[in-house]
Amino acid sequence: MKQFFSTNDIVSLSHIIKTALECKENPFGNEYIGKHKTLGLIFLNPSLRTRMSTQKAARNLGMEVMVLNMGTEGWALETREGVVMDGANAEHIKEAAAVMGSYCDVLGVRSFPKLDSKEEDYSDDLFFKFANYCKKPILSLETATRHPLQSLTDLITIIEQGEYFYDAEKGNYIPKVRKPxxxxSWAPHVxxxxxxxxxxxxEWMCRAEAEGLVDFVITHPEGYELDEEFTKGAAITTNQVEALKDADFVYVKNWSSYEDYGKVLSMDSNWMLTLEKLEATNNAKVMHCLPVRRDLVLSSEVLDSDHSIVIEQAGNRVWAAQAVLTEMLTHNK
Amino acid sequence: MKQFFSTNDIVSLSHIIKTALECKENPFGNEYIGKHKTLGLIFLNPSLRTRMSTQKAARNLGMEVMVLNMGTEGWALETREGVVMDGANAEHIKEAAAVMGSYCDVLGVRSFPKLDSKEEDYSDDLFFKFANYCKKPILSLETATRHPLQSLTDLITIIEQGEYFYDAEKGNYIPKVRKPxxxxSWAPHVxxxxxxxxxxxxEWMCRAEAEGLVDFVITHPEGYELDEEFTKGAAITTNQVEALKDADFVYVKNWSSYEDYGKVLSMDSNWMLTLEKLEATNNAKVMHCLPVRRDLVLSSEVLDSDHSIVIEQAGNRVWAAQAVLTEMLTHNK
Amino acid sequence: MKQFFSTNDIVSLSHIIKTALECKENPFGNEYIGKHKTLGLIFLNPSLRTRMSTQKAARNLGMEVMVLNMGTEGWALETREGVVMDGANAEHIKEAAAVMGSYCDVLGVRSFPKLDSKEEDYSDDLFFKFANYCKKPILSLETATRHPLQSLTDLITIIEQGEYFYDAEKGNYIPKVRKPxxxxSWAPHVxxxxxxxxxxxxEWMCRAEAEGLVDFVITHPEGYELDEEFTKGAAITTNQVEALKDADFVYVKNWSSYEDYGKVLSMDSNWMLTLEKLEATNNAKVMHCLPVRRDLVLSSEVLDSDHSIVIEQAGNRVWAAQAVLTEMLTHNK
Known part of the structure; x- marks a missing residue:
């Protein structure tokens, strides 16, 4: 694997999930495959889970890790072509990425969107230029459009907490009874x-649905439609009550409008998930990528109940990262 | 050891001191007991000695170390129960601590007081919530009320630089001639x-006195009385000259008022320790936890004299941390 | 080697270059000589290449690395003697350096000049006090007056990319045909x-010239003369065209005035290197220490052409650091 940015970089969902769950079962089973290899983690934005879980995953594989916080330890990068660099940006990504690539065997990059320009953000310009110029396998630590280590984690967690068996002959996970x-479910935020x-x-759930792993529904207020590129095949409704009916997993998350780009159109607290709303579900497990603002995005009563699997979910970040790094170290052509 | 926060977490002073001095004698004698274990060091405030010495101690034991500076690399944590998190705090300590606990085998946390509210500070709320939610052994890297790695270091230094023999049968250090x-001694600060x-x-000296290791005296200006919880059994005087008489060790430190909480009541430079004042001592060794402001808190003439053991003392931070981590790795039930 | 600050700390240029190129050939050939040794990297200023390449070099030798960003993770240091420390500086370098020295086996320090006072900056006061008080081998990670890891890198790159053979008997590199x-060449900057x-x-090129390795020429606008201490023996001209004639290597760099200390006297874009100017050279290779501001300091057309070796040059930072650390670990008396 030369790049981990979207589901397109994964040949088989079941294969990478299986690798991750094997890492969880036996964290140090491949502790020498990363020997003499260095992972560089480049943060243009803050990070807790991604920072710690990816470091841990790399060390479990015997890799060296170098973390660079560009904001406080480095400087601002220019990404545009052909501009006279007489402003705030001290270095062009062409040089920065190439140099980091020469020091590292695998690179990870986190770069948040500014939420000013949809076109600029959705080009994921910095990530792709980094990928292009560093000339090394690269993983996204979250960009404007995607957070693939999180989504792989989410899928691993659903497979792990749902009822599936692994068909070794076909190399696939299959729901034991029915697809969960x-x-x-969109949630309010300030x-x-x-x-x-x-x-x-x-994106990951639509593919998981296409591969027979889940049934996927999205619910949000009007105006919060996501870019269709990511929701192809998903059932979408503005009726949260209907969406929650018989749900096995509810993934709670706020986002700003894609259409009216970067805007907060609603802070309607009725969209916050409560125990009462969960009554209509199939005793659903509740997920969130964290950090989560309690009693704004998700009620404490839910987070503190047995419905919540957010901590187990966050714990799986290590195994998602370890599976991706394992792929990058073993199949990097 | 599941927690290192106060003397109450130590069964035997002599045992932990002996472990520390054995680490100093042979730093890599247990370099495999931390293999495959990860120490997470969480700093809500700056740190030099604690940061470096604890990292070093962990690596001497073969542990992996992950450092997280919450302020610059992460975000602000909410610690209150039941508040709608619509303010500056992006994550609740319930989630943050639980997640860090899932990535680490031992955690260390530094959190300074704000010096606004005595009640709030002295609850050491953040540390205890962290300890509760992380579900892993945890060591204080300094909280509002205590700095136990420093105090263990201080006691180790006194035992090392004083005249003691180790009674192997009783498992105790015993003064060779008399208790030092x-x-x-309080010192001024801006x-x-x-x-x-x-x-x-x-707290540590009162216990050391109770175990026959030292005679302990506190001297400070009026209004600087410490919380009685920590000074039970200590002789306390506002007469510095009297206190210093025949002293073997003088520990210099500024602090703000506990009674008139967080206030600077005196900047009287007469309280600064000088060579002249040391003449009345028993050629006392001078200690300070560092950082120290020269010629404000402690005179350069003292710091640059043979009286000062502040550098040796700071060096012992490694062995205090290594002893505590050794206990946590070997007796963590 | 107890110190790496200037060429004076190097016995033989050829020896250290050969060590570096052997490290490049076989990065892990000495991966145990740093076992149980700790490198402390102290940054008072941002860093990308120095930070990553020196970490990598140390790990290649089996050393532990601890990084401390004094600004964000620590506090400001006092370097003056005999001042009452009642201002912003929380710790004196006497204590800070001595303590870091007690935790580390080798230290690296980066401290940029303020460009206010020539005398203050050029004393490199902080570095030398650090070196004095830490009592351990110390390497400059760039100070006010020098950036020796960069310059060693530059020389390694010239030897590697030029045509030289190594005379094993004499222990010297010798130009195959003629000295390059x-x-x-000074460049504009905002x-x-x-x-x-x-x-x-x-400084390094003047010594390399004295040892028969290169012919060295400096060109800059009037008023940009460097301190003569560093340019003894160099040909200096304000005529860039003349300087570039038949050049084999062009090292592009901006600097502020030494004479009119810290001032920007010219932003003349005619001094920026272009492909047209390179026509008069001997198909010169173009170097820069990075970060470089494109189309201000150096034209994109040059950086993107085959003339540019800036990425290979930056890559060599690892081997320069590894050679210096190898010397410090093996000959530190």
Whole structure:
């Protein structure tokens, strides 16, 4: 694997999930495959889970890790072509990426959107230029459009917590009884947040649905439609009550409008998930990528109940990252 | 050891001191007991000695170390129950601590007091919630009320530099001739500093006195009385000259008022320790936890004299941390 | 080697270059000589290449690495003697350096000049006090006057990319045909930059010229003369066209005035290197220490052409650091 940015970089969902669950079963089973290899983690934005889980995954494989916080430890990067660099940006990504690539065997990059220009953000310009110039395998640590380590984690968690068996002959996970119903449910927030997590979750769930793993439904207020690129095949409704009916997994997440780009159109607290709303579900497990603002995005009563699997979910970040790094170290042609 | 926060977490002072001095004698004698274990160091405030010495100690034991500076690399944590999180805090400690706990085998947390509210600070709310939610052994890297790695270091240094023999049968250090007189002497400062270091030093010295290791005296201007919880059994005087008489160790430290909470009541430079004042001592060794402001808190003439053991003391931070981590790795039930 | 600050710390240029190129050939050939040794990297200023390449070099030798960003993770240091420390500086370098020295086996320090006072900057006070008080081998990660890891890298790159053979009997590199002509060419910039890189490059090239390795020429506008300490023996001209004639290597760099200290006297874009100007050279290879501002300091057409070796040059930072650390670990008396 030369790049981990979207589902397109994954040949088989079941294969990468299986690799991840094997890592969880036996974290140090491949502790020498990363020997003498260095992972560079480049953060243009803050990070807790991604930072720690990816470091841990790399060390479990014997890799060296170098973390660089560009904002506080480095400087601002220019990504545009052909501009006279007489402003705030001290280095062009052409040089920065190439140099980091020469020091590292695998690179990870986090770069949040500014939420000003849809076109600029959705080009994921910085990530792709980084990928192009660093000349090394690269993984997204979240970009404007996607957070694939999170979404792989989410799928692993659903497979793990749902009822599936692994068909070794076909190399596929198969639901034991029926496909679980997975609902992505928009939630209110005071700030404008990127669409990366819901885009990415939707992309992975649509593919999981196509591969017979889940039934996927999205629910959000009007005006919060995600880019169709990520929701092809998903059932979409503005009726949360209907969406939650018989749900097995409810994935809660706020995002700002894609259409009216980066805007907060609603702070309607009725969209916050409560225990009462969960009564209509199939005793659903509740997921969130974290950090989560309690009693704004998700009620404490839900987070503190047995419905919540957010901590187990976050814990799986390690195994998602370890599976991706394992692929990059072993199949990097 | 599941927690290292106060002397109450230590069964035997002599045992932990002996472990530390064995680590100093042979730093890599247990370099495999931390293999495949990860220490997470979470800093809500700056750190030099604690940061470096604890990292070093962990690596000496073969542990992986992940450092997270919450302020610059992460975000602000909410610790209150039942509040709608629509303000500046992006994540609740319930989730943050649980997730970090799932990535790490041992956690260390530093959180300074704000010096606004005595009740809030002295609850050490963040540390205890962290300890509760992370579900892993946890060590204080300094909280509002205590700095136990510093105080253990201080005691190790006194045992090492004083005249003691180790009674292997009883498992105790015993003064060869007489118990050294240890004086905690308040010093002036321009800023309001926490009471954590003097509280903690006092707590450890009171216990060391109870176990026959030292004679302990505290001296400070009126209004600087520490919380009695930490000074039970100590002799306390506002007469510095009297306190210093025949002292073997003088521990210099500024702190703000506990009574008139967080206030600077005196900047009287007469309280600064000088060579002249040391003449009345028993050629006392001078200690300070560092960082120290020269010629404000402690005179350069003292720091540059043979009286000062502040560098040796700071060096012992490694062995205190290594002893605590050794306990956590070997007796963590 | 107890110190790496200037060419004076190097016995033989050819020996250290050979060590570096052997490290490049076989990065893990000495992966145990740093076992149980710790490198402390202390940054008072941002860093990308120095930070990553020096970490990598140390890990290639089996050393532990601890990074400390004094600005965000620590606090401001006092370097003056005999001042009452009642201002912004929380710790004196006497204590800070001594303590870091007690935790580490080798230290690296980066400290940029303020460009206010020539005398203050050029004393490199902080570095030398650090070196004095830490009592451990110390390497400059760039100071006010020099950037020796960069300059060693530059020389390695010239030897590697030029035509030289190694005379094993004499222990010297010798030009195969003739000494390449190396030109240091001033370039415009919008900000006032230190003289450290050009000083240091000039110092190393003057010595390389004295040892028969290169012909060295400096060209800059009037008023940009470097301190003569660094340029002894160099040909200096304000005629860039003349300087570039038949050049084999052109080292491009901006710096502020030394004479009119820290001032920007010219932003003349005619001094920017272009492909047209390179026509008069001997198909010169173009070097820059990076970060470089495109189309301000150096034209994109040059950076994107085969003339540019800036990425290979930056890559060699690892081997320069690894050679220096190898010397420090093996000959540190």
């Amino acid at each position: 119903k997975v609902v992505l 700030k404008a947040l990127p669409q990366a997590v819901p885009n990415s979750f939707s | 007189k240890v004086v905690l 800023k309001a500093l926490p009471q954590a270091v003097p509280n903690s030093f006092s | 002509k190396v030109v240091l 900000k006032a930059l230190p003289q450290a890189v050009p000083n240091s490059f000039s």
